[in-house]
Amino acid sequence: MTERIREFLRSRREDGPCLVVDLEVVRENYLSFARALPDTRVFYAVKANPSPEVLKLLAGLGSCFDTASVAEIEMALAAGATPDRISYGNTIKKERDIARAYELGVRLYAVDCTEEVEKVARAAPGSKVFCRILCDGAGAEWPLSRKFGCEPSMAVDVLEYAHRLGLEAYGVSFHVGSQQANTEAWDQALASSAGIFRECAERGFNLSMVNLGGGFPTRYLKDVPAVEAYGASIFQALCRHFGNAIPETIIEPGRGMVGNAGVIEAEVVLISRKSADDDIRWVYLDIGKFGGLAETMDEAIRYPIRTPRDGDAVEPCVLAGPTCDSADVLYEKVPYPLPVSLSIGDKILIEGTGAYTTTYSAVAFNGFPPLKAYHI
Amino acid sequence: MTERIREFLRSRREDGPCLVVDLEVVRENYLSFARALPDTRVFYAVKANPSPEVLKLLAGLGSCFDTASVAEIEMALAAGATPDRISYGNTIKKERDIARAYELGVRLYAVDCTEEVEKVARAAPGSKVFCRILCDGAGAEWPLSRKFGCEPSMAVDVLEYAHRLGLEAYGVSFHVGSQQANTEAWDQALASSAGIFRECAERGFNLSMVNLGGGFPTRYLKDVPAVEAYGASIFQALCRHFGNAIPETIIEPGRGMVGNAGVIEAEVVLISRKSADDDIRWVYLDIGKFGGLAETMDEAIRYPIRTPRDGDAVEPCVLAGPTCDSADVLYEKVPYPLPVSLSIGDKILIEGTGAYTTTYSAVAFNGFPPLKAYHI
Numbered sequence: 001m002t003e004r005i006r007e008f009l010r011s012r013r014e015d016g017p018c019l020v021v022d023l024e025v026v027r028e029n030y031l032s033f034a035r036a037l038p039d040t041r042v043f044y045a046v047k048a049n050p051s052p053e054v055l056k057l058l059a060g061l062g063s064c065f066d067t068a069s070v071a072e073i074e075m076a077l078a079a080g081a082t083p084d085r086i087s088y089g090n091t092i093k094k095e096r097d098i099a100r101a102y103e104l105g106v107r108l109y110a111v112d113c114t115e116e117v118e119k120v121a122r123a124a125p126g127s128k129v130f131c132r133i134l135c136d137g138a139g140a141e142w143p144l145s146r147k148f149g150c151e152p153s154m155a156v157d158v159l160e161y162a163h164r165l166g167l168e169a170y171g172v173s174f175h176v177g178s179q180q181a182n183t184e185a186w187d188q189a190l191a192s193s194a195g196i197f198r199e200c201a202e203r204g205f206n207l208s209m210v211n212l213g214g215g216f217p218t219r220y221l222k223d224v225p226a227v228e229a230y231g232a233s234i235f236q237a238l239c240r241h242f243g244n245a246i247p248e249t250i251i252e253p254g255r256g257m258v259g260n261a262g263v264i265e266a267e268v269v270l271i272s273r274k275s276a277d278d279d280i281r282w283v284y285l286d287i288g289k290f291g292g293l294a295e296t297m298d299e300a301i302r303y304p305i306r307t308p309r310d311g312d313a314v315e316p317c318v319l320a321g322p323t324c325d326s327a328d329v330l331y332e333k334v335p336y337p338l339p340v341s342l343s344i345g346d347k348i349l350i351e352g353t354g355a356y357t358t359t360y361s362a363v364a365f366n367g368f369p370p371l372k373a374y375h376i
Numbered sequence: 377m378t379e380r381i382r383e384f385l386r387s388r389r390e391d392g393p394c395l396v397v398d399l400e401v402v403r404e405n406y407l408s409f410a411r412a413l414p415d416t417r418v419f420y421a422v423k424a425n426p427s428p429e430v431l432k433l434l435a436g437l438g439s440c441f442d443t444a445s446v447a448e449i450e451m452a453l454a455a456g457a458t459p460d461r462i463s464y465g466n467t468i469k470k471e472r473d474i475a476r477a478y479e480l481g482v483r484l485y486a487v488d489c490t491e492e493v494e495k496v497a498r499a500a501p502g503s504k505v506f507c508r509i510l511c512d513g514a515g516a517e518w519p520l521s522r523k524f525g526c527e528p529s530m531a532v533d534v535l536e537y538a539h540r541l542g543l544e545a546y547g548v549s550f551h552v553g554s555q556q557a558n559t560e561a562w563d564q565a566l567a568s569s570a571g572i573f574r575e576c577a578e579r580g581f582n583l584s585m586v587n588l589g590g591g592f593p594t595r596y597l598k599d600v601p602a603v604e605a606y607g608a609s610i611f612q613a614l615c616r617h618f619g620n621a622i623p624e625t626i627i628e629p630g631r632g633m634v635g636n637a638g639v640i641e642a643e644v645v646l647i648s649r650k651s652a653d654d655d656i657r658w659v660y661l662d663i664g665k666f667g668g669l670a671e672t673m674d675e676a677i678r679y680p681i682r683t684p685r686d687g688d689a690v691e692p693c694v695l696a697g698p699t700c701d702s703a704d705v706l707y708e709k710v711p712y713p714l715p716v717s718l719s720i721g722d723k724i725l726i727e728g729t730g731a732y733t734t735t736y737s738a739v740a741f742n743g744f745p746p747l748k749a750y751h752i
Binding site: 015045046047050067068069070071072075089090091092093094095096112113114115116119134145146147148149150151153154157178267269270271272273274275276278282284286290294297320322323324325326327328329332344345358359360361362363364365366367368369370 | 391422423426444448469488490491510522524527529530554646648649651654658662670673698699700702704708734735739745
């Protein structure tokens with residue numbers, strides 16, 4: 001929460017929940033990453049918050065952009081990024097979308113299988129590709145599945161195949177899991193990466209780059225290590241596994257770049273109990289899982305909530321959204337402590353909501369409009 | 377899948393996934409409900425599919441409408457429904473939204489606590505209210521939580537409070553759980569309802585209506601009982617618990633009205649394995665959890681999928697969506713059998729997708745546009 005956001009909300013007159021993002025915080029976050037990892041290029045993960053204001057700010061600061069679709073490539077270009085600063089980082093791409101990206105000048109693509117390599121070789125000849133490898137994601141708060149990446153043993157074959165098809169086998173990528181609280185989480189993946197570098201060299205071609213992915217956390221309720229601690233730990237792991245042949249590196253922060261820059265203002269719509277002797281209250285907000293807080297799925301992300309009654313005695317509440325969907329409950333397994341004095345009509349603030357909120361909004365579920373956003 | 381949808385898809389030229397809904401099927405569904413429950417008014421649950429074409433068709437057939445928000449009330453009115461055919465069925469309403477609904481002529485409101493009764497009494501004086509009670513939802517495929525409704529013991533107090541505040545204490549509502557496969561599921565809730573009717577009469581005011589809610593299933597992979605079986609079972613339960621004083625009844629079908637009328641056409645973007653000796657393939661589509669298939673959450677709804685290779689040998693696959701979100705996996709715990717010959721670029725059909733798809737779409741997650749829809 002910043003003074004600029006507080007000031008903006010004081011003068012706001014419209015109805016309904018909204019997100020306010022302080023661009024000054026995004027700027028500070030970018031500069032922290034640049035300082036903490038001085039030899040690493042920053043590819044901002046556009047999907048975390050693709051607002052034109054955020055993209056323009058970061059383009060101006062010199063950031064590169066990791067994109068998930070042609071639409072995101074076009075947004076990055078519109079914000080002033082040149083195509084050589086854009087990677088098409090989704091391992092799942094239609095061949096005609098690769099062709100479109102190539103037309104737009106993009107020359108850096110993620111792959112995790114030979115099938116995808118073939119598409120890139122046909123639609124974006126001569127481009128650089130990096131192969132994503134699986135990583136166990138231990139220590140991360142937002143669950144990672146096996147959806148992206150292949151076993152390290154297969155990555156060498158994938159990269160060799162790219163090399164044979166005339167692509168530049170450029171490097172390896174991995175993702176240690178979103179909201180990763182363990183600064184050592186990169187070590188094992190870097191050991192695997194170094195092994196892949198060695199095997200590729202033995203097969204007669206050299207890799208250049210390790211994409212360290214995202215995973216840098218934002219502060220929700222628990223303290224998280226500073227970016228500097230991640231930078232130091234990653235640098236040590238690089239030295240440990242690559243010796244004096246440290247590769248080019250890139251990072252893809254998303255949540256870590258914008259998460260703590262945003263605050264959602266929402267309204268308490270109803271507070272009730274399920275029976276006369278119920279010992280827990282239900283607090284219903286005008287925002288829920290389908291209005292932008294999708295990351296409360298399985299209660300994965302626990303946002304800090306500020307109320308105008310903070311300081312009063314609290315008791316645990318079930319927190320739910322406004323839709324007629326019974327799955328639209330934010331916190332129930334672990335109820336959320338809120339002031340007993342909290343009242344219908346109170347405005348509350350949900351902090352750390354600058355990432356993965358606006359774009360997750362349903363287009364019109366139950367007739368509710370998508371989350372409004374202001375980037376100031 | 378109908379011949380009309382097949383014909384429409386044959387001539388379709390645009391790129392990207394789309395939903396096609398056959399309005400003839402919706403019409404048949406409405407008529408089946410009307411026949412199976414001849415003394416029950418149908419309040420279509422607008423949230424299931426609020427397209428103007430569906431609403432206009434149903435308004436023309438004489439349907440009433442259950443709405444979740446002022447926007448949905450406005451859509452129903454725009455489709456030709458008069459306000460006396462609209463209920464504001466969300467138990468979680470801002471007082472200013474109740475006032476707006478009252479201005480628009482709506483006089484029927486859902487409540488489940490005294491706090492909501494107070495709002496309705498102030499903003500919609502003299503209106504009818506029905507109190508939603510909790511129901512265990514056993515037998516339903518889409519999980520119901522305790523989010524809506526109060527214990528039956530509290531409902532009498534809630535309704536008496538409404539009566540004292542000058543509202544018409546009109547009745548009781550419940551929901552037996554979405555995609556309810558047990559035709560007997562209404563029995564216990566009707567027993568509770570009859571008890572509430574008796575207690576209210578003892579306290580000096582009479583209820584008139586039981587809202588039987590939704591829950592009527594659509595056919596996915598398993599056969600479901602016909603609407604007639606639900607109608608017969610509900611009528612028997614009404615006789616059992618209300619004797620010769622059977623109340624006015626309404627139902628709120630959503631999924632049962634439009635689910636089987638819709639088919640999504642999607643494209644296979646990638647098929648791959650995670651390692652050379654992996655025994656399961658990953659099949660990635662251009663639609664996933666954030667593009668309209670949100671009801672695959674926890675693999676709750678299992679849609680029938682048709683491919684151009686049906687009849688060939690099948691093997692189990694993990695099925696996933698196109699976004700860079702690791703949670704965007706449709707079926708993994710129970711893999712989906714798909715033809716071994718299935719290829720990148722194949723168009724597949726996801727059946728039973730007429731309900732709870734378009735409006736669940738994220739507004740622009742990963743830059744992907746919301747699900748396109750055609751109602752023919």
